[in-house]
Amino acid sequence: MTKQPDAVPARGRELPHPDPDAIRLGDVLHALADPVRLSVVSALAADGGELACSEIELPVTRSTCTHHYRVLRESGVLRQIYRGTAKMNQLRRKDLDDRFPGLLDSVLAAAAGEGSGG
Amino acid sequence: MTKQPDAVPARGRELPHPDPDAIRLGDVLHALADPVRLSVVSALAADGGELACSEIELPVTRSTCTHHYRVLRESGVLRQIYRGTAKMNQLRRKDLDDRFPGLLDSVLAAAAGEGSGG
DNA sequence: GTCAAATTACGAACATCCTCGTACAAAGGT
DNA sequence: ACCTTTGTACGAGGATGTTCGTAATTTGAC
Numbered sequence: 001m002t003k004q005p006d007a008v009p010a011r012g013r014e015l016p017h018p019d020p021d022a023i024r025l026g027d028v029l030h031a032l033a034d035p036v037r038l039s040v041v042s043a044l045a046a047d048g049g050e051l052a053c054s055e056i057e058l059p060v061t062r063s064t065c066t067h068h069y070r071v072l073r074e075s076g077v078l079r080q081i082y083r084g085t086a087k088m089n090q091l092r093r094k095d096l097d098d099r100f101p102g103l104l105d106s107v108l109a110a111a112a113g114e115g116s117g118g
Numbered sequence: 119m120t121k122q123p124d125a126v127p128a129r130g131r132e133l134p135h136p137d138p139d140a141i142r143l144g145d146v147l148h149a150l151a152d153p154v155r156l157s158v159v160s161a162l163a164a165d166g167g168e169l170a171c172s173e174i175e176l177p178v179t180r181s182t183c184t185h186h187y188r189v190l191r192e193s194g195v196l197r198q199i200y201r202g203t204a205k206m207n208q209l210r211r212k213d214l215d216d217r218f219p220g221l222l223d224s225v226l227a228a229a230a231g232e233g234s235g236g
Numbered sequence: 237g238t239c240a241a242a243t244t245a246c247g248a249a250c251a252t253c254c255t256c257g258t259a260c261a262a263a264g265g266t
Numbered sequence: 267a268c269c270t271t272t273g274t275a276c277g278a279g280g281a282t283g284t285t286c287g288t289a290a291t292t293t294g295a296c
Contacts, residue, residue, distance in 0.1 A: 054243085062242085171272080180272085
């Protein structure tokens with residue numbers, strides 16, 4: 001109530017996500033091509049559920065984390081929901097599998113293989 | 119004016135390719151994330167064999183083509199061989215499938231789906 | 237209301253990438 | 267030798283991308 005006049009509706013805490021059909025292959029590949037972001041995706045896949053940003057340790061500062069999470073969200077790779085002071089992240093598995101069958105799994109498998117010394 | 123003294127051995131016409139084990143997932147994803155390069159890969163996959171650079175029409179100049187082909191070669195996505203005045207390009211299907219099973223196929227399928235109106 | 241925790245926004249530095257134009261090199265045909 | 271075809275090298279411009287630091291916001295607990 002201090003800063004926002006009225007232009008933006010009350011809940012400025014809802015984040016924009018692309019519709020499943022609007023997810024672009026190029027955006028997804030670009031999002032996954034960065035090592036920091038790929039490690040986020042791997043962590044979320046390993047967990048299977050949802051993780052707060054603070055639960056995934058990354059070798060960059062918090063503002064850089066914000067940037068990477070946004071790239072992942074805007075590309076349609078993950079969904080972000082506020083819960084209390086935390087922001088929960090969840091892979092958009094079904095949306096991705098429907099749109100690009102096998103892509104996420106093959107990337108995750110490849111990342112796991114490389115990570116463990118290949 | 120031969121420009122090149124003797125530093126480089128006679129055949130400057132052999133191109134460096136990464137070993138199969140040296141192919142990096144991040145490099146491959148980055149290479150495939152560009153629309154021009156993805157169209158090259160799709161064309162090569164559709165053909166199944168090898169194509170000269172000049173046989174794949176791209177909406178960029180020749181020097182930009184050279185750049186994109188190099189990115190694809192250096193990332194391990196394709197192999198390039200000189201043949202006469204032409205440079206032939208071929209997908210490194212087996213190398214990619216061995217290293218990152220399913221990745222190339224899922225990307226190609228995704229690209230085909232998007233291209234035809236998804 | 238005050239405080240702490242989690243995260244964002246903004247601006248800036250720096251690196252990388254995509255694109256082009258021009259000049260050049262290699263191979264093949266005449 | 268000359269010309270054409272094909273592709274390269276170099277340099278530059280402009281757009282994106284990654285990273286950070288600092289100041290601010292939101293929520294929950296006290």
